[in-house]
C-alpha cells in the first residue's frame with residue numbers, strides 16, 4: 001500500500017507525475033508549455049483538466065485552450081482563478097453566443113449573472129443577442145482614453161473589468177460611458193444636416 005511509484009517530471013509542463021502515467025498525461029492532460037509552479041496555477045490546472053474532460057464528454061464540444069491560453073484569458077478579464085466559481089458575482093468561462101469550441105477568440109470570462117442573461121437572449125431572439133454582442137465591442141470611453149472593451153480598459157488603466165463596468169453604468173461618472181455606434185453604421189443620420197440647411 002505504501003509502495004511508492006517512481007515519479008518523474010513532465011518535460012513540457014513540469015508537473016510531477018508517476019512514471020506509469022506519463023504517456024497518458026502527455027496525450028490527454030498535459031497543461032502545455034507554461035510550467036505549473038505555484039499553488040494558484042495548480043488549481044487553475046485542475047480546473048483546466050476537469051473542463052477539458054467534461055466539455056468533451058458531456059457536451060461534445062472541443063476544448064482547444066492550452067494552459068497558457070487559459071491564463072491569458074484570466075488575465076484579459078483582470079481576474080485570477082480565485083474569482084472563478086458558482087456564485088452570481090463570480091466568473092465563468094463562456095463562449096460567445098454559446099456556440100463553437102472553447103478556443104481563443106471564442107470565449108472569455110464573464111460573471112455568472114452575465115452568462116445567464118446572455119442565454120436568455122439567445123433563447124428569446126438571436127438577432128437582439130447579436131446586436132448586444134456587437135455593442136459589447138463598442139468603444140469604452142474613459143478619462144484615461146478610449147478602449148475596445150471593458151477588460152482592455154481595465155487592464156490598461158490598472159483596475160478590474162468590474163470596476164470599469166460599474167463606472168460605465170453609473171450616472172455619477174459621466175466621463176465613463178460606452179459609445180454605441182451599432183445603430184449608425186448602416187443608417188447614417190443626415191436628417192439634422194438637411195434641417196440646418198433649410199433654416200439658413
Ligand SMILES: [Zn+2]
Pocket residue numbers: 010011012013014015025026029030031032
Ligand atoms: Zn505535461
